[in-house]
Amino acid sequence: MDGIRTIARRELQGYFATPLAYVFIVIFLALMGAFTFYLGGFYERGQADLQPFFSFHPWLYLFLVPAIAMRLWAEERKSGSIELLMTLPVTTWQAVLGKFAAAWAFTGVALLLTFPVWITVSYLGDPDHGVIVAGYLGSWLMAGSFLAIGSAISAANRNQVVAFIITVVICFVFLLAGLPLVLDFFSGWLPEPLLDALAGLSFLTHFTAISKGVLDLRDLLYFGLVIGFWLYATAIVVDLKKAD
């Protein structure tokens, strides 16, 4: 536990020692506001909830979260600091979890900084706060899933740009797995049960369910499993490729 915390703290320091953290937070908040109030028609809807706000999260994450994840391991490999990290008395798991925890905590902070939207809707009307809390939770879990995917891809690539692009594509497929755009590609040759399973993998379906305030254990479990699976993959890839 100590090892994970130490590595996570160092990573977080790294975010704030460079412009990365500030640029990310400013752009995240600016886009979030623009999408919610202009594209989402927050006022025009005349409803006291944050549906238009949360509905844009998956699309923002699609491009912003891989930008954080791409550096997790690719940078360590490129600069050679991975040799230092992996010869310190920490296990691969501690390193993988520490780095992920830092990135996840950072997206959590960015997410919390959207609180003025919550204040606004509370001022204008009488929203269901439980639904909003669920929305934030679901959004954070989804960000974690994107990060876990990005972490594994970053570990497999020394080049950050390549890691970014591949992560975006994989996240895109996961996001839309339940929609015809992805399903049509597979429906010709994949048997029906597998197609259903694929549709069940959609981030969007699970996230929409949570953000409507329906806290189903299966949805939470789903994101937990996705994060666990991709972090496991990260640990394997790190061990295989660290010295390449």
Place this chain on the structure above:
Amino acid sequence: MIKAEGLTKRYGALTAVDGLSFTVQPGEVLGFLGPNGAGKTTTMRMLAGFVPPTAGRAEVCGFSIEDRPVEAKQRLGYLPEGAPSYGEMTPRAFLAFIAAVRRLSGPERARRIDEVVGRLQLGAVLDRPIETLSKGFRRRVGLAQAILHDPPVLILDEPTDGLDPNQKHEVRQLINGMAADKIIVISTHILEEVDAVCTRAIIIAGGRIVADEKPAGLIARSRYHNAVTLRLAPGGDAAAVAGELRQVPGVAEVEVRDGAVTAFPRPGAALLTAIGDLAGSRGWALDRLELESGRLDEVFRTITTGSAPGRAA
């Protein structure tokens, strides 16, 4: 104690390290020598637990680096090749991070950080990002990181690379100062370093050990060992001097190069007195007369390529 048994690393068809076996005891400073690509860095990476061996095993203080990596790494200070670190961090933050990972805390942590900062003279750059520092400072930050927890075993991959002569001297003093009770393994391609800090040298070529000796023993392999060189004053007749030297008992061979005449002894023969007397009696005008101790670079070339002339093999 460090123990390597049949340590082997293959990358596809290429065998980078081929069955290295050796042990290093406390108090020994082992120098790893070899041409570039001989497998020095790969060997050190295997000892430090960064690269898993294809075959064989390595042990640090009784802990297998593969089966008990955390215990082994706790006892190890490692300076990787090129001294990588986190460029955006300052040395102060970086050393604090290493101290935390090494579980140093409280006054002990402050004391150790102060000590390594003093020893490696990092005081002036403590608050500047590491990536803005000169190569010499970055190397010293890497060394500071390696010795921070005062480990019983130190593995240093080219610790003086990129340092100026003064800094090299300081780092060698640092190593000598720690050598008494530690196991230190350094790799280098600077031969004078072997003489300056190592108590034992292993030369590897093509992934195999080709020599494992004390530096004095290596030097004694040189054909120049105990040879006598006469540097003639301008206008001296080198050919005539060489001719006379060939008649001296115990001389195996005489070479003339750039106005200097070198007489190589037969095994065990001592030439200095005889040649000195001869030079006096003949009245040769000499700039210098010297007894050679041996040339490490020549031994190195002979051993690693097998092509240099001479009887040392």
